[in-house]
Amino acid sequence: MARLCLWPVRRLYRRRNGITSIEPRRELPNDVYLGLVSEGLAAGYPRIIWVKGYSMRPFIEHCRDKVKLVPPVAFGVGDAVLAEIAPGRYVLHRIIDLDGEKVTLQGDGNVRGEEHCRRADVRGVVAEYIRPRRTLQADDPKLRRQIRLWRRLRPIRRLLLFVYKAYV
Secondary structure: OHHHHOHHHHHHHHHHOOOOOOOOOOOOOHHHHHHHHHHHHHOOOOEEEEOOOOOOOOOOOOOOOEEEEEOOOOOOOOOEEEEEEEOOEEEEEEEEEEEOOEEEEEOOOOOOOOEEEEHHHEEEEEEEEEOOOOEEEOOOHHHHHHHHHHHHOHHHHHHHHHHHHHHO
């Protein structure tokens, strides 16, 4: 019922944020595409990719946002990274814990469930969040505060995501 009542709001939101195209895009499977991106990052070149999936809501939105990835020189807790968690299986999630060589990842839109990899499996670090009308630097102080607050709100994240999904 809430989704039906918020239909005009969602429509206006989509129009303001540039989500108006209905033409289909051609897509490669993630393992192939992100493997190519990983090779480019290993060669030292930054890459810009469209984001697919809802696991990084509310900071990165499916098929609306792009991210600029740079080779992983240095990264820490709170950084969004592209990591290979299994051979050919990549995720773009945020680091929630670093313990020596072990890296623990979780998506912003995930209530539970974590992925683990090694430091060597981190293929790229997000440097910019590219939205339809603006670009946010990953080291922006306001964005970093929002990310820290979101991590603290983990116990009520399910409720907050429910409200966010009804709005979007």
